[in-house]
Amino acid sequence: MNPQQYSSIEQYADTRYSAYRFYTETIEVSRMSALAFFEAGEKQYKGKRMFWQNREKTFTLVGLGHAHVLASSVQQGRFEEIKHKWESLCKQIVNEEPDVEPILFGGFSFDPLNELESEWTHFPEAYFAVPSFQLVIKDDQAYVSINLITAEKETFNQFELMRKERDRLIHAAQVLELPKYQKPLVMGRTEIKKEQYLDSIDKVTAIIKAEQAEKVVIARSLKLNFEEPLSASSALYQVSEEQPESFLFGMEAETQFFFGATPERLVKVKESQALSTCLAGSTPRGKTMEKDMELGEALLNDKKNRSEHQYVVDMISEVFNGHTSRLTVPNVPKLMKIRDIQHLHTPVEGELNSGSTLFDLVRDLHPTPALGGEPKQEALDIIREYETMNRGYYAAPVGWIDAKGDGEFAVAIRSALLNEKEAYLYAGGGIVEDSTPESEYDETWVKFRPMLRALGGLLSDES
Numbered sequence: 001m002n003p004q005q006y007s008s009i010e011q012y013a014d015t016r017y018s019a020y021r022f023y024t025e026t027i028e029v030s031r032m033s034a035l036a037f038f039e040a041g042e043k044q045y046k047g048k049r050m051f052w053q054n055r056e057k058t059f060t061l062v063g064l065g066h067a068h069v070l071a072s073s074v075q076q077g078r079f080e081e082i083k084h085k086w087e088s089l090c091k092q093i094v095n096e097e098p099d100v101e102p103i104l105f106g107g108f109s110f111d112p113l114n115e116l117e118s119e120w121t122h123f124p125e126a127y128f129a130v131p132s133f134q135l136v137i138k139d140d141q142a143y144v145s146i147n148l149i150t151a152e153k154e155t156f157n158q159f160e161l162m163r164k165e166r167d168r169l170i171h172a173a174q175v176l177e178l179p180k181y182q183k184p185l186v187m188g189r190t191e192i193k194k195e196q197y198l199d200s201i202d203k204v205t206a207i208i209k210a211e212q213a214e215k216v217v218i219a220r221s222l223k224l225n226f227e228e229p230l231s232a233s234s235a236l237y238q239v240s241e242e243q244p245e246s247f248l249f250g251m252e253a254e255t256q257f258f259f260g261a262t263p264e265r266l267v268k269v270k271e272s273q274a275l276s277t278c279l280a281g282s283t284p285r286g287k288t289m290e291k292d293m294e295l296g297e298a299l300l301n302d303k304k305n306r307s308e309h310q311y312v313v314d315m316i317s318e319v320f321n322g323h324t325s326r327l328t329v330p331n332v333p334k335l336m337k338i339r340d341i342q343h344l345h346t347p348v349e350g351e352l353n354s355g356s357t358l359f360d361l362v363r364d365l366h367p368t369p370a371l372g373g374e375p376k377q378e379a380l381d382i383i384r385e386y387e388t389m390n391r392g393y394y395a396a397p398v399g400w401i402d403a404k405g406d407g408e409f410a411v412a413i414r415s416a417l418l419n420e421k422e423a424y425l426y427a428g429g430g431i432v433e434d435s436t437p438e439s440e441y442d443e444t445w446v447k448f449r450p451m452l453r454a455l456g457g458l459l460s461d462e463s
């Protein structure tokens, strides 16, 4: 990543929030399509839009425009920086108890110490924004909020203009027809540094055999070239059609769009209840129900996958022990079955301690051994040395937090970075001592499938 590009964002690091006022106003609206609201911002807010929907589909967020950006380009302490800026900003909220909390949405890079050149040219090490226009669909109600964060004393006229703009956006989202999104036409599919990836699996397996680490996740990338530029709304439409049972997320940074459909929750906090999901250990779906159950049973009983999974359970439980009380951790995993893949899955829950926050949990959980490894620090060093790419925001936390401190972060896997006429897809897997390059390579194809299916990149014999 190139820090020079963020000078305009970085200036916020020096912002003294005491000079700011944070105005927020919410109206309830009749339910509308979240994608239509996102699309309504295509002209005016392109490059400054965000999208989030939880797995249960009980909470959807769309943001248009930036009322304020919180970003960080530091190599150490990006979680703390964003946490403190958000807490300071929230102290400037003018309304005592807003009807709907204003929301901060964004994500962190996987590893700021990775210095490899990458395609992530517009994403700093942390990139969050409070949207100017915020649509929240909660259970069955929809709310549109205006957020204005300003040091100006006189805001009446600006707020009036924003109300008009809000009404225009609502009208467009409720009345205008969505374009007929077509699957993009894929002109080329390139496996990036395939040989080096296979070689890295051999090397990392040897390191694990030599007991320098117990588990390390190694990933690779795949590039798709489209005939025409693919719009962010179309990309979101495609993943939501193909992967409805996952968290859907998308964030624009100028001309780039990072989006995905991930099954993996990093952590959620609601009224002091904290919940995380251990997700590691994978097998494909079966073509018939019998085969599917057979594969699932085999996964539940497979020693290698169970041990990969247990590292994640142990680590998440340890982090929760430091930040929560009344911890509950089931003894055995269950299966999580999504369209193209099934995973071992264990939920971990606890009651947040009074001094701990959602950002503290995100900082201490990232990366869990499902994306980093065990021990954490050694695994990060090995990934930095042997992985053939810079992950950018792949496998890192993306999500939202409100002014009360409630929110949810997912792990940004099954994701892609869209760069107009090209998309980079990412997939990895846990390496333990009995891993082989061939089986890991095959597993990455299973994990590429959801995004390949959404973007039309599956070959005819693969669908």
Ligand SMILES: C=C(O[C@H]1C=CC=C(C(=O)O)[C@@H]1O)C(=O)O
Residues within 6 Å of the ligand: 217, 219, 264, 279, 280, 281, 282, 343, 369, 370, 371, 413, 414, 426, 427, 428, 429, 430, 447
């Ligand atoms: C690293 C990825 O998946 C992780 C999450 C679930 C299961 C995993 C596994 O079985 O290896 C991975 O740890 C990916 O999808 O790119």
